[in-house]
Amino acid sequence: MTPSAKTCAIITGTTSGIGAAIARALAAQGHALLLVGRREDAGRELADALRAEGTEVVFHAADLSDSAAPEAVIKAAIAAFGRVDILINNAGLLSHGRAEDTTDAVWNRIMDVNLGAVFRLSRAVLPALRAQGGGAIVNIASDWALVGAKGAVAYAVSKAAVAQLTRCMAQDHAHEGIRINAVCPGDTDTPMLAAGLTGRARAEALARYGANIPMGRVGTPEDIARVTAFLTSDAAEYMTGALIPVDGGATAD
Template identity: 45%
Template structure:
C-alpha cells in the first residue's frame, strides 16, 4: 500500500480528478477527507467512500481555514494535500469581464493559496508531507479565449514553485500536475456550451499529439506518484499529463 499511514485532504473531491484521486488514495491505504463546494454531490460521494466530506468554497479564506482544521481533526493528522478544485471559463478578451476574471482567479488561484496556507501548520506538525496542486497545460501553453483560465493556472505553477522553495527544508514537498484534455464533467460542460460542440471537440483534440482525451484516473496516477515516497526528491516540479500538448 503506497500511501499507508498517509492522511490526505483533497479539494474538488466530489467529482472529476479530485474524486478519481480520492478513490486511488483510498485503494493505496490513505485516510482521506474531501472538500467541495457542491454540498449535495459531496455528501453522496463521502457516504459512498466512507470518508469525511466538508462543504466549502475555497475562494473563501476564512471558511477554507475552518474546513481544513475540521478535516485535520477528523483525520488525526495531515501529511498530504491535493488542490483539485477548479473552474473553467472560455471567453474572448472583451467577453472576459472583471467579474468573470475575478471568479476564475478566486477559485483557481486564490483557492489553492488559501488551502496551502491553512494546511501548512498541520503539515509542519506531522513532520512534513506533500502538496500537489492541479495546474493545467493551459498554464504552460497559451490557448485562444483562455486568458483568465490560463493566467490562473500559470499563477498556480508559480505559487507551487515559490512554496516548494519556502518549505523544502521543512520536509514539505510542493509539486504541480498539468493536465491537458481530460474528460471530466467540467470539460464536458465546456464543450457542450460551444455553438458547435462537435467542431469544438475536434479543434480541441487537434492540439494534442495523442489525439484523444485523457482520463481522470490517468491524472490521479500522477498525483499518487508525487505524493508517495518514490517522489521523495521531487519538489517544485510541473508534471504534464497532457497527451503531448506542451510540444505539439
C-alpha cells in the same frame, strides 16, 4: 469520529471528474480522506461509496472563495483524523473569453477560486504538515499554465500563477520536508469539457479534441489521478517544484 493513525489527505473539488478520481486513487493507497466540495449530495455519495470499500473518509462542504474556509477545512481534518499529511488543491473554475470579453467580475472570480483559494489553503495547511515533519501538496494546474491559450485568458493566467506559486512555495519549504508539485492536465473527459453536450454530440466533441493531441485522445480523470497519487508517494520523495504535464503530448512541441 475517533482520530485515525492513518495518514490523512485533504482533496478539494471532489464532487466529480478529476477530484473524484484522485479521491479513489488515494483511497487505494490507504490514506484517510477529507473530501471538500460545494455540492453536498455528490460529495456525501462519494464518501459513502469509499467508506463502503473500507476507507476512512469525511466529506466537508465548503466554498473555498470564503476566506474563512481554509482554517475550517484544516480543523475538520485534524478533528476527524488527528493529522494532515497531504493536500490536493484541485477545485477550480473554467472560463472562456479574450481579454476584451472578460469583465472585472469574471476575472476576479476566476483568480480568487483558481489561485486565491489554492494560496489560502496551502498557507493554512503548512503548520499541520510541519507538525508531522513534512508532507506533500499537489496543485492541479493546467497545460495552459505552460503554453499560451486562445480565448481563455483569465483561466490560463490563473493556472500559470498556480504554477509559479508551486515553484515558489517548493523552494520556501523544501528544507522542512514539505514537497510541493503541480500536475498540468490537458483536455480531460470531465463535465467541464464539452459542457452541456451529451450522447453522440459529446462523443464527437471529445473525438475532435483528441484528434489534436499526439496520443490521439483526450485524457481521463484516472490519467490525472495516477500521476497525482505518485507525487504524494515515497516514490516521489526527491521531487519538489515540478510542473508535470499530463496531456498526451499536447505541450511537447
